[in-house]
Amino acid sequence: MTNADSATTRPARTRLAPTPTGALHLGNLRTFLVNWALARREGWEILLRIEDLDSPRTKPGSDRQIIDILEWIGIDWDRGPEYQLPHMDRYAGALDRLAQRGLLFACSCTRSEIADSMEFARASEPDPNGFTGGRELRYPGTCRDRIIKEGWRERFPLAGIESPDCLRILTEDRPITLHDALAGPVVLNPAREVGDIVVVAKSGLPAYQLAVVVDDLDQNMTHVVRGNDLFSSTARQILIYRLLGAADRIPRWFHLPLIIGPDGRKLAKRHGDSRVSSYRDAGTSVERIIGLMAYWCGITASRWAMSLDEFTAALDVSSIPYDPIVFTPEDDAFLRG
Numbered sequence: 007m008t009n010a011d012s013a014t015t016r017p018a019r020t021r022l023a024p025t026p027t028g029a030l031h032l033g034n035l036r037t038f039l040v041n042w043a044l045a046r047r048e049g050w051e052i053l054l055r056i057e058d059l060d061s062p063r064t065k066p067g068s069d070r071q072i073i074d075i076l077e078w079i080g081i082d083w084d085r086g087p088e089y090q091l092p093h094m095d096r097y098a099g100a101l102d103r104l105a106q107r108g109l110l111f112a113c114s115c116t117r118s119e120i121a122d123s124m125e126f127a128r129a130s131e132p133d134p135n136g137f138t139g140g141r142e143l144r145y146p147g148t149c150r151d152r153i154i155k156e157g158w159r160e161r162f163p164l165a166g167i168e169s170p171d172c173l174r175i176l177t178e179d180r181p182i183t184l185h186d187a188l189a190g191p192v193v194l195n196p197a198r199e200v201g202d203i204v205v206v207a208k209s210g211l212p213a214y215q216l217a218v219v220v221d222d223l224d225q226n227m228t229h230v231v232r233g234n235d236l237f238s239s240t241a242r243q244i245l246i247y248r249l250l251g252a253a254d255r256i257p258r259w260f261h262l263p264l265i266i267g268p269d270g271r272k273l274a275k276r277h278g279d280s281r282v283s284s285y286r287d288a289g290t291s292v293e294r295i296i297g298l299m300a301y302w303c304g305i306t307a308s309r310w311a312m313s314l315d316e317f318t319a320a321l322d323v324s325s326i327p328y329d330p331i332v333f334t335p336e337d338d339a340f341l342r343g
Contacts, residue, residue, distance in 0.1 A: 018050040020229040026068035029281040033265035033273040041231035042081045043318040054086030080314045094164040097212040100220045112171040113149040145201030173206035182241040187260045194241035219246045234261035266330045309340045
């Protein structure tokens with residue numbers, strides 16, 4: 007049975023999973039809109055999950071602002087919003103299982119120490135699949151002899167208490183193949199890209215790679231729609247699924263091409279104000295925003311206003327251009343009318 011077969015034998019469920027670290031911009035919205043339209047057309051249940059574990063970057067009220075924008079666009083959900091911070095017990099249970107297998111070790115290395123011992127991973131160069139990742143340090147395995155099988159909870163209580171150590175998972179040097187609904191098979195090797203994966207940060211909270219797997223297992227996710235800048239993360243998460251004995255519950259992946267600025271970098275503040283709220287405040291209609299999303303998704307050959315129902319009916323993920331999509335001055339001018 008393939009991962010896709012396994013996912014589709016369970017009740018279909020997906021999640022919208024914003025991080026409350028800032029306002030929703032056009033690139034985020036495109037991903038959420040495609041995810042929502044697929045779910046509503048295919049009959050997947052939708053959970054809204056606010057991923058609030060990145061506490062140093064979380065902005066108070068950002069979650070409410072994101073929810074407000076989604077509701078304004080017309081994107082709804084069947085369950086939620088659910089938050090991560092109240093559920094430390096579920097992450098602790100997963101860490102218990104990994105510790106019992108002798109897979110966790112404490113690491114005191116700083117970023118500068120890792121940088122001194124290793125060159126930056128050459129993630130900015132194309133990998134064999136033709137994708138590029140972020141610029142990341144590859145951990146050299148300095149603290150691998152500090153295995154923790156018992157007593158990890160006393161040292162890492164998952165209470166947001168700063169620690170000189172993080173917890174890493176022993177990461178075997180082996181390729182991981184993820185089967186993407188848009189890109190096809192993609193082969194990556196987390197051990198060679200980043201080394202041993204962090205599962206509890208020095209902040210004292212579960213790291214993203216562990217939390218997203220544990221949440222998706224607990225919430226029975228079968229389909230995940232995200233940007234293709236997360237291919238490397240997906241490979242790490244597949245490894246964690248396997249180490250937790252849940253290889254038969256790996257979801258079906260849909261990795262969308264990124265929205266980038268004219269300089270070829272991921273859409274961000276440096277490209278100007280692409281916040282959806284700014285366009286709403288300037289009088290842009292929902293239909294114009296959805297119309298631009300339709301243009302980016304290959305639904306239309308030029309930009310024109312479109313309703314949410316029209317977008318949902320016309321969306322064909324196989325027709326989404328897979329090259330990065332450039333947010334141009336013409337796009338901005340269309341939104342501003």
